[in-house]
Amino acid sequence: MGIDALLEAFLSVLNGGSLTYLMVGVMLGLTFGVIPGLGGTTALALLIPVTYTLSPLDAMYLAGGVMGATSFGGSISAILLNTPGTAPNAATTFDGYPLARQGKAGLAIGASATASALGGLIGLFTLLLFIPVAREVVLSFGSSEFFLLTILGLAAIAVSVRGKLLRGLVAACIGLLLAFTGANQFTGDTRFTGGLDYLWDGIPLVPALTGLFAISQMIELALKGGSVADDKGDKSGAEKMKITGVGLGILSVFKHWPVLLRGSIIGTVIGAVPGLGGTVAAFLSYSSTAQTAKDRDTFGTGNIKGVIAPESANNAKDGGSLIPTVAFGIPGSAETALFLAILVLHGMEPGPSILLQNEREIYGLIVALTVSAISASVLGILLSRFLVLITRIDVNIIVPVVVMLSLTGVYVLEGRMADVLLTVIMGIIGYLMIRFDYPRLTLVIAFVLGEIAERSLHQVRLISEGEVIGYMLGRPISVILIVAIFITFLLPAMRKLRLPGRGGGAR
Secondary structure (H helix, E strand, O other), rough: OOOHHHHHHHHHOOOOOHHHHHHOOOOOOOHHHEEEEOOHHHHHHHHHHHHHHHHHHHHHHHHHHHHHHHHHHHHHHHHHHOOOOOHHHHHHHHHHHHHHHHOHHHHHHHHHHHHHHHHHHHHHHHHHHHHHHHHHHHHOHHHHHHHHHHHHHHHHHHHHOOOOOHHHHHHHHHHHHHHHOOOOOOOOOOOOOOOOHHOOOOHHHHHHHHHHHHHHHHHHHHHHHHHHOOOOHHHHHHHHHOOOHHHHHHHHHHHHHHHHHHHHHHOOOOHHHHOHHHHHHHHHHHHHHHOOOOOOOHHHOOOOHHHHHHHHHHHHHHHHHHHHHHHHHOOOOOHHHHHHHHHHHHOOOOOOEEEEOOOHHHHHHHHHHHHHHHHHHHHHHHHHHHHHHHHHHHHHHHHHHHHHHHHHHHHHHOOOOHHHHHHHHHHHHHHHHOOOOHHHHHHHHHHHHHHHHHHHHHHHHHOOOOHHHHHHOOOOHHHHHHHHHHHHHHHHHHHHHHHHOOOOHHH
């Protein structure tokens, strides 16, 4: 019956105005994704009242078009300007932007577009397989698994910053300090607020990441001068950047298919766990790829695998995040929380019965996400030869435009000038980290995972009545995660044991 509904949904896209709603959603998703600070959450929030006048199926197409296109849209500005359009695209900047600086923006965009489309397809295919057992999968993750998953993410990034261990630890401590700012969810005590009411609810993620990446990069570009692409006047290099590279980027995804597959699986699994979201998925995919790669020293300097990994995870998480949403009404991300509001608005009650009562609409959403992910990537590839020209524009033009869009996008989210001020402060901190070569990746991971780790640990302590270790060892998934954490910490030592034979020769 599921296959019949899926085919019916595909056919309905080709008839009437459904395709129009889908393509409007794709264009909105790309636009809101490219503009720093906005993203799919803002787009869906603005569309909620619009969908009220639509049929449930057309509402699914419009929302699905936005959700499927936003991730790739955010990667465009991340690659070209080191300014992530959405928070999860921050991981793409680490290798995407260095590629643009080397005149290989077309290569990075081609890889991002292909990885986004294929990652989205893998995530949605996984969703189709998981729908019958979605409830069991999501319910298997409790507070213990949440806590260990965050520790695994912190461990992976801690051992990946080779040669900068002390600086990485300092950056991680700053990230945890930011994560713990605000009222303690269990005791009610306020921490590190400086008496400011604004900080009681903690430091908001989007303004912090926008400042850390977008504003800091604009400060650096303004001081450096010239253009984004560091071609040093090499006109032939500029022409090559304009004309070639996109096809090589597409082929690179198929060449590095294990990276694509691993990123898609990570994105699907993380997306299915409520509360984690695309940012965690993208950074975990990036760090795991960098940690296991043979050429791990090249990550952060323009390794194409550093683009494929986070972008495949970022799009795959959409399929995963729909699992808890559809199964029993628990949103897996901010976007699916707004999507949940659209479901309720159209009289659909999320839960196990939704596939029986609203099967057509749910499969319509799956089709919308599939088509939008492919459409957005195709548009990105077709326009890439024009998009890379952005890297040729003088920074005196780029900087004020990007700063204006970034600060406007941040202000639009909540309408608070304090968010704008926070973005500027984080921009200064980000620039100082660039200037003195402190890894921003460790700060972001600690900031994103810190609150989740603290909350989960408190919950485990309450549930286990203080017997945290015994409680964890009694849960099979927790044991698997504990083993994974130990293996992650042992990886550097295991590599050193393998290398003596190669010795001190080549390296």
